Amino acid sequence: MSIFLYCIAAAAVLIYLPFLVVGYARASVGYDVSAPRAMFDKLPPYAQRATWAHQNSFEAFMIFAAAALMAYVTHVNSSFAVVAAIAFVVARLLYSIFYILNIPLLRSLMFAIGSLGSATLIFFSIIQANN
Numbered sequence: 083m084s085i086f087l088y089c090i091a092a093a094a095v096l097i098y099l100p101f102l103v104v105g106y107a108r109a110s111v112g113y114d115v116s117a118p119r120a121m122f123d124k125l126p127p128y129a130q131r132a133t134w135a136h137q138n139s140f141e142a143f144m145i146f147a148a149a150a151l152m153a154y155v156t157h158v159n160s161s162f163a164v165v166a167a168i169a170f171v172v173a174r175l176l177y178s179i180f181y182i183l184n185i186p187l188l189r190s191l192m193f194a195i196g197s198l199g200s201a202t203l204i205f206f207s208i209i210q211a212n213n
Contacts, residue, residue, distance in 0.1 A: 086150040086158075086203075089167040093146055093174060097139040100178045103132035128182055135181035139174065142196055146170050149200040152207035163206045170199030 107129030108121060122133065153163055177192035 084154075085164050086154040086167055089171050090147050090150050092171045093143050096171065096174050096178065097136065097143055099175070100132040100135040100139065100182060103182055104129050104136060107132070128184070131184060132178075132182045135178040138181075138193075139178065142174060142177075142193075142200075146174075146196070146200045146203075149203035149207070153203045153210075156207045156210040158203070158206045158210045160206055163203055166199040166202035166206075170196045173199065 104125070107125050111121065111124050111126075122130065125133070150167055153167070173192040173195040177189055177196060180186075180189035180192060
């Protein structure tokens, strides 16, 4: 199902959503081209959290991309797997928003939902590969 590939593309784009917030904050405090990472301590707390959300998005994306590609390659044909893939994308969008807004409980819930989505895709792929 090509929905898995679309979800991978959407998840890849979502990696950079928090970085837009970081870019705005960097511009507002005066961007230092010679030492961009040294600016972290000068950023407001919301931009620091956006940086962490951006970094975490790379970590979550690697697992999800592998899981979704497994589902695609093994021809998983399950509406539950499709829901899991879409849930990952939605959860990661909300994860970044809740992280930036400093709502840890909801952020953690979105992390768990996203992780469950990846795990679900891996599970269905293994089942499909064994059939």
